[in-house]
Amino acid sequence: MTRWRRPAWWSVLLTVAVAALFVRLGMWQLDRAAYKESLVRRYAAAAAAAPAPFAPVALAPPADAFPRVAVHGRWVADRVYLLDNPHHDARGGVEVYVPLALPGESRLLLVDLGFLPGSGREPAPRLPPLPTGEVNLHGLYLPPPGVGLELGGDALAAQARWPKTTIYLDLPQVARDLGRPLYPRILALDAEPSVAYQREHAFDFSSMPPARHRAYAFQWFSFAVAVVGIFLVLHRKRRPRRTDNR
Structure with a gap:
């Protein structure tokens, strides 16, 4: 017992x-x-x-929701940002972000063009040229990638040549670098087989x-x-x- x-x-x-x-x-x-x-x-x-109109959700997107929107504007093609640590980068390459100027708006919309694989021998892959004139885009209006601890301060301000490279995409930092306000989220473009970018914008739970x-x-x-x-x-x-x- x-x-x-x-x-x-x-x-x-x-x-x-x-x-x-x-x-x-x-x-x-x-x-x-x-x-x-x-x-x-x-x-x-x-x-x-x-796709729904962009204007109703532009400044106040619904919490915990990811609207698919349609928007048109002109590329700010000489201001390109390269994120060199995307979570799906297993072969070398960058995630490419370019601002979009909307008609009559002072704010810029940062657009995620997608992942561009690199060869591993060059500092950055060759970027396909962007179209001139107004473009019609559609994609998901997503929160920006998470920001970690970036040692050394503002890495964008220290770079004088474009495109600029960063390991964290911080929207306030990008806005300061551009000298113009940004919308609170980014536009992740829908996948298109005809473009060079790999667009796999799965919600980031990596x-x-x-x-x-x-x-x-x-x-x-x-x-x-x-x-x-x-x-x-x-x-x-x-x-x-x-x-x-x-």
């Missing part, structure tokens, strides 16, 4: 508190996974929707996809079980060893 030692009150309280904390963290990770899965579904629905949140949830739940298991092992009485008196 298994016997148990009477635990101290503080050990019970500590075990319950730590196990409850781990369970709460696991539930939070499951909530984050569900939230990101809902974003993926909204993104997929938006990508299949018909650092923390839903599956990783579920994995972390399992880890936290495992910690909670381990805490309870350790508590039970420490408070289980050991049977006294038999001695041989012969």
